[in-house]
Amino acid sequence: MNIKEEILKYLRTSNQVRSFLNIAKGLGIKPNKNKDLTKALQESQKEFLIFKNEKDEYFAPIFKEEIEGKLSLSNNGRFAFVDYNIDELANTKDSVFIIKNNFNGAIHNDLVKVKIFIDKTKEKEQMLFGVVSQVVQRATNTLIGFVKKNGLFVDFEPIDKKYKFNKYKIIALQEKASLNDLVTVKIEEIKNNLILVSIQKVITNQADTKLFIKAYLEGVDVPKVFGSELNEEIAKIPEDIFNENISNRTDFTDELIVTIDGDDTKDFDDAVNVIKKENGNFVLSVHIADVSYYVTEGTKINDEALKRGTSIYLADQVIPMLPEALSNGICSLNPNQKRFVLSAIMEIDQNGNTLKTEIKQGIIDSKYRLTYKQVNNFFENNLLDPTWFRNNENLKIEKFNLDKLAKMLNDAKELSLILHKFKIKQGYIDFEINEPKILFNEDGSVKDITFYPRGFSEVLIEDFMVRANEEVAKFLNKNNFPAMYRVHEKPDEDRLLSFKNVLNTLGIKANIPTGNITPLLYSNVIETIKEQRNDEFIKLLFLRTMQKAVYSGDNIGHFGLASDCYCHFTSPIRRYPDLVIHRILRELVLNKELNKKEDLTNLVYSVSKANSASEQGAVEVERKVNDLLFSEYYKNKIGTKLTGQIVSVVKFGFFVEFENKTNALVHKSVLMDSDLEPNDAMTQLKGAKSTYTIGQNIDVIVAAVDLADGKVDCVPEVFYQDFLKQKINRRAVNDSHLRKN
Known part of the structure; x- marks a missing residue:
């Protein structure tokens, strides 16, 4: 028996991982023969007889079979899967897991041969893993x-x-x-x-930002157009409701129903009406586009919507979840056009309690397409400008005069104040984060970056939508119907302790409770902090303590909204979870087809995780595209002095935020202090010569912009001349290296 056979037998017999020394000792190999052992181990690895883990320990799995398929990389590139035994008719397949070290020169989408092994060294269960043994065909050259x-x-x-x-x-x-x-x-x-x-x-x-955005969107597989396989279904989408059955729908067309949205909104999925009753109670009607009537399970449009999960709202374009014939057409609650809706009709008392909720399918005819700016202007000046409506095509403003609209808006404002106060008492955390707004020139280039603080109309619509979402979730929960809940866990104790330490280093006093923390307790803490410092960096610190809200078939409440039961009902044009909620309401509540309860329950659990991932992916895309556009703006600001506030400290420097709510990196390499390191609380960057603390204002010069990556770098004004000298030297080195290549 040669040494390779002895190694294999030794590892197979033990069924455990063994180090080099373990193997040498187990086989009785003397130190002067270590070179022979090393050579045998290397040859055995090349022959796929044995393998080495990340701890440099060896093991000998059992060969099972060799298969062929395409290598599909994970999003982080650390592992891949190869599917095999694919049965498209039965919709079944097997998959083998492959770590990066076992790619052996294969890249994404290559057709490869894979040896599958059984690893018996795992304590709990035997695990299959794969090793690429041959690249059969490159996916691309x-x-x-x-x-x-x-x-x-x-x-x-x-x-x-x-x-x-x-x-x-x-x-x-x-x-x-x-x-x-x-x-x-x-x-x-x-x-x-x-x-x-x-x-x-x-x-x-x-330096074309549009091209960089296009390249980025293609690189992350954002589907900008709908495939031709949807054309047949899209062609059948009606332009109006005149040929539809309306006998089972409530007619709301005589009511003063309006939409309130941004100036550039094109898809209107929610409309509202508020009536104040003689007894002081309010009737809040939230009418939502009845997307589930047009998008049904088993259709290609539904499959594509599920795959996308959400619309992506970029600064200069929308990548919709649904085809335009739906999102901007028959499902959009356009003014003076009859549309199908699912409606939550709620009676609310003067203390903010919901006394009654009805879910109805109906027909509306929106009377006004209002904008946030218009409604904010009305609340500030108590005046509606008739010229706002004369330019709105097809509006019949004679049916509802502006005095009636003014009264309805004032009633809506009164109700919003009541609802907001109610939520604050429950522990709703009222922490507004201002987002930058990108303004464009006619040619699509970035003109300016500003930000618009939320006005009362934005808060009003949010209050109404939150209440509708809560009531729909409570309705489904009370009746033991399935629901895709929007859940948000409370902050964990480690994050709270870290938050407390950060505040202490900044001299901010706050008694942060741990253990069984409630939204009300936490919101009181936040209010205490805001009284001392209400800067943007405080908001960022606060956000770091919070978990991410996700979708789930199990209700655990929504901590941030101080809600025991919450779902997304109000935006089915742009969010698939809302469409699922509509589908549940239609089948179980309106159609009373209780035999579909199990299937709908399975649907909720099967798509919740994917929809949470789709949402996070959309957020990442929106942020990245914004970064690319921000960099275009700052390319014309290179050499310009700006005042920023340090909002976060990282190992390699700190980020400053400017008045327009954009930020830039100040890398520690430009700070002329070689000993700079962050403190444990990540609130300061400290060195022998200087200290930089979050919350500190600092004058910086825009020094460099990476248009392809959307990054902006700044240098403190006092170090800018030194930076320019370093930059000239680095450029000379880079140009020399590129010529050599």
């Missing part, structure tokens, strides 16, 4: 991406995120390229995880 700076060197960064986890080296240039050029490269060779590429073509050397 060319990639598109950017020429990027990596320290002192220049390399390639593909736009497709699934290819970003490899290391690239530019070994040849068929066409001269510069930093941030968008280029096509040819894969010349792959050595383990290093991909050698040659630049074939420069697609553009212009």
Whole structure:
């Protein structure tokens, strides 16, 4: 028996991981023969007989089979799956898990052969894992991406995120390229995880933000258009309701119903009406586009909506969840057009208690398309300007004069104040975060960045929608119907303790309770903090203590909204969870088809996690595109002095926020202090020469902008001249290295 066979037998017999020393001792190999053992171990690994884990321990799994399929990388690039035994008719398949170290030169979407092994060293259960044994066919020989700076060197960064986890080296240039050029490269060779590429073509050397946004959206697989397979269903979408059955719907068309949205909104999925009764109670009617009537299970449109999960609202465009014929057409509650709705009709007393809730399917005819600005103007000046409505095509303002509209808006304001006070008493955390607003020139370039503080009309609509969402969730919960709840866990104790330590270092006094914390207790703490400091960085610190709200079939309440029971009902045009809630209401409440309860319950549990992920993905996309547009704005500000506030400290520097609510990085490398390190509370960057603390105002110069990555770097004004000297030296090194490549 040779040494490789002895190693294999030893590891198989033990069924445990063994270190080099364990193996040497177990086989009785003397130290002077360690080189022979090392060689045998390496050869055994190459032959896929044994493997080594992240702790440099060896194990010998049992070979099961070899399969063939496409390598599909995870979003973080650390592992992949290969599907096999695929039965499309039965909708079944097997998958094998492969860690990055076992890709063996394969990249995303390559057709590969995979050896599947059984690892018996796991204590709880035997685990299958795969190892790429051969690349049968490359998925692509060319990639598109950017020429990027990596320290002192220049390399390639593909736009497709699934290819970003490899290391690239530019070994040849068929066409001269510069930093941030968008280029096509040819894969010349792959050595383990290093991909050698040659630049074939420069697609553009212009600093074009639109192109960078397009490349980013393509790289993260954001579907901008609907596939042709939906065309047949889209063609059947009606433009009006005149040929539909309306016998089972409540007619709300004679009521003064309005929409209140942003200036540039095109899809109107909610409309409201408020009536104050003689006894002082209010009737709040929240009418929501009846999307579930048009988008049913089993259709291609529904499948695509589920896949997208949500509309993505970018600063200059909307990537809708539903085709335009639905989102801007028959489902949009446009003024003076009859539309189908699902409505929550709530009677609310003067203390904010809901006395009665009815769920109805109905027909509305929105009388006014109001904007937040218009309604805010009315609340401030108590005057409705008739010219607002004369330019609104097809509006019949003679049916409802402006005096009636003014009264309805004033009643709505009174009710909103009551509802808001009610929520505050419950512990609703009223912490407004101001978001930057990007303004564009006619050619689509960024003109300016500002921010609009929320006016009362925005708060009013939020109050009404929150109450409707709560009442629908309570209704479903009370009747033991399934629901896709919007849940938000309370802050965990570790985060609360960290928050307390941060506040202490800043000299902010607050008695933060731990243990069984309630929304009311926490909101009282926040109010105490706001009385001492109400800066933006305080809001960021507060947000770090909170968990993310997600969707779930199990109700645990919504901590941030101080709600025992909450769901999303009010935006089915742009959120799939709302569409699920509508579907449940339609089938179980309105149609009373209780035999569908189990299927709807399964639907809720099967899509909740995916919809939470879709939402988070959309948020990431919206933020990234904003960053790209912010960088376009600041490219014209290079060399400009700005005053910012330090809002967060990181290991490599700190971020400053400007008056327009955008931020930039100040890297510690430009601070002329080699000993700078953050404190434990991450509130200060401290060095031998200086200390930088969150909340501190600082004058900075816009120093560099990365248009391709959406990053803005600043330098403190006092160090700017030193930075310029360093920049000149680095540029010379980079240009020299690119010429050598």
